[in-house]
Amino acid sequence: MPVRRTYPKGTVVLAVGTKRGLFLLTSRDRRAWRADGPHLAGRRVFHAVLDARNGARLFAADNGDFYGSFVRYSDDFGRTWKDPVRPIAFPEGGGLALKNIWIVEPGRADEPKIVYAGTDPAALFTSRDAGRTWELNEGLQRHHTRSRWQPGAGGLCLNSIVVHPTNPRRMWVAISAVGVMRTDDGGQTWTFCNKGTRADFLPEKYPEFGQCVHRLIPHPGNPDVLYQQNHCGVYVTTNAGNSWTEIGGNLPSDFGFPMALDPHHPATIYTVVEDETRSNVGDQFTVYRSTDAGRRWQRLTRGLPKGRTVRLGVLRAGMCTDTHDPCGVYVGTNTGQLFASRNRGDSWKMIADYLPPIYSVAATVL
Amino acid sequence: MIRLPGPLRERAGQRAAVQVEAATVREALDALDRRFPGMRFCLCEETGRLRPYVNVFLETENIRDLQGLETPVPDGATLHVLHSVAGGVGAVA
Numbered sequence: 001m002p003v004r005r006t007y008p009k010g011t012v013v014l015a016v017g018t019k020r021g022l023f024l025l026t027s028r029d030r031r032a033w034r035a036d037g038p039h040l041a042g043r044r045v046f047h048a049v050l051d052a053r054n055g056a057r058l059f060a061a062d063n064g065d066f067y068g069s070f071v072r073y074s075d076d077f078g079r080t081w082k083d084p085v086r087p088i089a090f091p092e093g094g095g096l097a098l099k100n101i102w103i104v105e106p107g108r109a110d111e112p113k114i115v116y117a118g119t120d121p122a123a124l125f126t127s128r129d130a131g132r133t134w135e136l137n138e139g140l141q142r143h144h145t146r147s148r149w150q151p152g153a154g155g156l157c158l159n160s161i162v163v164h165p166t167n168p169r170r171m172w173v174a175i176s177a178v179g180v181m182r183t184d185d186g187g188q189t190w191t192f193c194n195k196g197t198r199a200d201f202l203p204e205k206y207p208e209f210g211q212c213v214h215r216l217i218p219h220p221g222n223p224d225v226l227y228q229q230n231h232c233g234v235y236v237t238t239n240a241g242n243s244w245t246e247i248g249g250n251l252p253s254d255f256g257f258p259m260a261l262d263p264h265h266p267a268t269i270y271t272v273v274e275d276e277t278r279s280n281v282g283d284q285f286t287v288y289r290s291t292d293a294g295r296r297w298q299r300l301t302r303g304l305p306k307g308r309t310v311r312l313g314v315l316r317a318g319m320c321t322d323t324h325d326p327c328g329v330y331v332g333t334n335t336g337q338l339f340a341s342r343n344r345g346d347s348w349k350m351i352a353d354y355l356p357p358i359y360s361v362a363a364t365v366l
Numbered sequence: 367m368i369r370l371p372g373p374l375r376e377r378a379g380q381r382a383a384v385q386v387e388a389a390t391v392r393e394a395l396d397a398l399d400r401r402f403p404g405m406r407f408c409l410c411e412e413t414g415r416l417r418p419y420v421n422v423f424l425e426t427e428n429i430r431d432l433q434g435l436e437t438p439v440p441d442g443a444t445l446h447v448l449h450s451v452a453g454g455v456g457a458v459a
Contacts, residue, residue, distance in 0.1 A: 066373070
């Protein structure tokens with residue numbers, strides 16, 4: 001019988017989803033990193049997350065090339081995997097077929113068996129047994145505008161899921177290119193939360209829906225505050241999504257995918273923006289940080305590559321922070337480099353190279 | 367008999383081939399799914415269609431060139447499940 005793999009308490013585990021498998025990078029001190037993998041080799045792992053509520057259960061959105069997409073889970077850090085008994089799927093004969101699973105998001109701390117997943121075509125799925133079975137959220141599918149939702153370039157993907165930490169009836173999802181939606185009745189009905197966010201690619205710049213939101217993240221201490229990186233700018237809401245304020249300020253581009261924040265100093269937020277070629281603006285790969293909730297953005301470049309041939313992109317789930325203070329910040333590129341900072345972004349080090357294109361990075365402190 | 371590709375054999379107890387009784391390809395896949403639940407979802411979308419990059423051959427004929435899932439399966443015939451040649455996928459083949 002194989003020995004169950006474990007890591008010492010305090011280890012930082014990075015789950016790195018790539019175009020060809022899942023990699024785990026681990027460190028005790030955030031200086032020296034050890035890479036493990038690939039797990040699910042050859043699979044397109046759009047997102048993976050270690051759920052500390054369930055004994056470090058590792059979930060992976062495994063989008064195979066041929067035989068379907070599944071949220072698989074492992075209780076031994078990727079050594080062995082289990083398939084769901086009832087996988088994510090649309091109702092047979094309903095006309096929709098699952099293309100990809102984009103995100104897996106653990107639920108509230110006091111609901112340890114609940115896990116959510118977002119898909120293309122846009123849908124929210126819920127597991128109430130830590131990944132064994134999944135059920136479709138019918139309320140979102142029945143939304144009266146559902147037939148008019150249009151995909152972004154990456155598909156009609158539900159890419160972000162945010163639960164209210166204490167109110168079990170409230171949560172948010174983000175869909176590209178539909179926008180942010182919120183439920184206040186436990187998922188039975190959903191309303192749009194897009195007031196103040198632009199859709200420059202549509203005739204109407206501020207529509208009720210149709211916005212291309214790339215990443216939605218919550219404030220850890222104030223559930224009325226959320227941030228989003230959008231196709232058309234960076235925004236904050238302070239009223240649970242009823243309206244948004246643009247906070248792009250001095251960023252050199254409106255366009256970017258990822259977003260993260262410092263959990264101990266949640267006015268400190270991070271993004272990476274790109275030019276029209278979908279890579280770094282200019283010759284310096286740069287992470288942008290604001291320590292005042294977006295009023296002013298700083299360029300973080302120390303340790304990050306620069307040069308005429310440096311053309312890096314970061315996908316929507318490709319950046320995260322850890323829960324240490326000072327927090328670690330992690331950025332994976334679509335060309336397979338993984339950069340880490342152990343000092344809130346002040347300086348960076350490349351901790352992995354030659355990975356397949358990175359789709360997602362998620363940090364957990366064991 | 368249904369011959370399975372490498373990636374699906376784990377779902378069938380590492381079997382490379384499975385004996386089923388069926389009059390059509392659809393019945394064969396249904397029988398396969400009854401024996402190894404979830405197998406049909408690996409081969410067919412929720413709409414009922416065969417997945418885009420999954421091919422089923424009745425002996426040497428692609429069922430898409432025959433009657434699709436309604437293709438009759440003669441006694442003793444072999445169905446081969448293979449995925450499309452899509453380039454650079456040796457790691458998953």
